[in-house]
Amino acid sequence: MSEFIPNSEIYNQPPSGNPPSAEPTDPREPVRVMLIGTASGMELVIAYLHSIGFAEPRTWSKPQLDPTTGQPMRILTKWIRR
Numbered sequence: 001m002s003e004f005i006p007n008s009e010i011y012n013q014p015p016s017g018n019p020p021s022a023e024p025t026d027p028r029e030p031v032r033v034m035l036i037g038t039a040s041g042m043e044l045v046i047a048y049l050h051s052i053g054f055a056e057p058r059t060w061s062k063p064q065l066d067p068t069t070g071q072p073m074r075i076l077t078k079w080i081r082r
Helices: 039-051
Strands: 028-036 072-081
Touching: 028 039, 039 072
Parallel strands: none
Antiparallel strands: 028 072
């Protein structure tokens, strides 16, 4: 079972310094979490996820529009070990 890497850094940037290759040598993969809803609803969920240690509020994207629904959304990228 994969496990989340502890939230000790910002996870919205991919690991750097690895040259692209056919088979990645990095044992991590990105998993994206999306929130879609009102700004106040998303802030409540982000605050709750922070309170249980899931993610720092600053690691979420800035609000943007979901291209399908037109509603506000925010995205978080977490890196997990494979």
